[in-house]
């Protein structure tokens with residue numbers, strides 16, 4: 001067991017160097033937060049002045065600004081521009097300790113969380129904010145490797161590598177059909193992530209990379225955005241969906257609505273029209289997944305150990321105060337939580353929901369301590385924004401609808417503002433300014449293991465080496 005007075009040393013409100021806790025500190029509640037994403041980090045920050053000791057645990061040592069991951073995947077930003085080390089972020093917060101570790105179990109009886117190396121951390125109150133990951137609707141095993149999703153820094157780097165390698169392979173390919181397939185991209189899912197990815201890819205092929213190749217014209221790339229519903233951005237008003245479709249069209253993106261992906265192979269994707277049942281085969285080596293999400297595995301732990309009820313996506317059904325029934329000391333927030341008490345429907349899996357939930361939990365703990373009344377959580381929707389490309393975006397903010405440059409400017413300002421560290425705000429601002437005026441992007445590196453690039457390309461070689469399909473994670477390509 002990692003004892004509070006062992007793990008947390010020094011600083012105001014913490015044990016002295018001999019590990020002694022003052023009488024005041026002994027009375028303080030120990031709040032353990034699992035997950036340093038939007039929910040967990042905002043909960044920790046909101047407890048800065050609270051009379052509690054906080055331990056934040058994350059398997060990564062950084063907070064990741066996921067809304068800009070697609071810019072890493074398409075080479076506009078570097079990974080470190082959108083990640084902030086949690087230890088540095090919480091440096092000035094003396095009542096808070098950060099620990100790196102993967103939580104694998106929770107024992108509500110003993111009030112401890114258990115890390116994968118067997119260490120345990122005791123809590124008085126527990127906040128679980130471990131988010132969600134990709135969901136391939138029952139095809140996880142076959143599709144995960146062929147159609148990478150975008151959730152982690154590694155995902156973004158892998159996507160960037162795959163996109164850039166496709167153009168490198170096309171430049172060297174003499175067969176026109178294979179070349180066309182190499183320059184065809186399929187993005188599955190017409191929500192904000194899919195739209196943003198498709199738009200960024202359109203910018204990259206129509207503008208940024210043009211004239212850099214000799215044998216191919218990147219503007220001939222075919223980018224297909226496949227959506228099962230009858231319009232993209234289905235949570236936005238219809239007119240904004242239509243504007244987004246038009247803006248994507250200007251960037252060379254074909255939007256295939258009412259189309260369901262039914263097969264993803266190494267060199268093609270099969271889609272089915274949901275109205276006519278007609279099937280179409282799209283030859284491609286690059287499929288990017290931006291469709292479903294499922295809750296992180298800790299929700300199953302909460303179901304088994306604490307009897308929490310889960311929805312179909314594995315999210316934890318929470319009570320109006322974000323606790324789980326029978327456990328008023330366990331809060332579940334962010335993407336992991338299904339909060340349906342406000343509208344009857346679960347709140348959307350967006351950063352604002354997670355951040356507001358984090359702030360709310362801090363407030364509940366404060367109110368409990370001072371025996372104040374607790375109101376149910378209430379989400380204040382500040383609006384929706386999706387960017388499509390340079391000067392192209394759509395925004396739906398309190399019934400005001402914007403598109404084009406005004407929406408793009410609002411989007412840029414908001415995203416800069418919500419980056420956690422000042423350093424990152426500055427770097428992203430400079431990088432965007434540079435990209436905007438020069439249309440050049442500096443982070444288009446193909447990185448990975450040391451094997452020669454040509455061995456990872458899906459091009460036939462005289463050496464007799466079998467096609468190393470571009471969808472395969474290059475780390476797994478056998479280069480012996």
Ligand SMILES: Cc1cc2nc3c(=O)[nH]c(=O)nc-3n(C[C@H](O)[C@H](O)[C@H](O)COP(=O)(O)OP(=O)(O)OC[C@H]3O[C@@H](n4cnc5c(N)ncnc54)[C@H](O)[C@@H]3O)c2cc1C
Nearest residue numbers: 035037038039059066067103130131334335349350351354
């Ligand atoms: C590509 C992409 C684009 C997005 N774009 C937008 C957007 O434009 N606007 C918007 O509002 N929202 C957007 N979102 C959604 C938004 O990022 C999420 O709603 C938000 O991150 C949820 O916050 P969270 O704290 O619940 O989870 P997360 O931010 O995912 O954080 C979960 C944390 O838990 C940690 N963790 C997980 N399991 C464990 C474990 N077992 N032990 C220890 N630590 C663990 C993870 O390392 C992570 O740091 C986007 C998401 C993605 C993936």
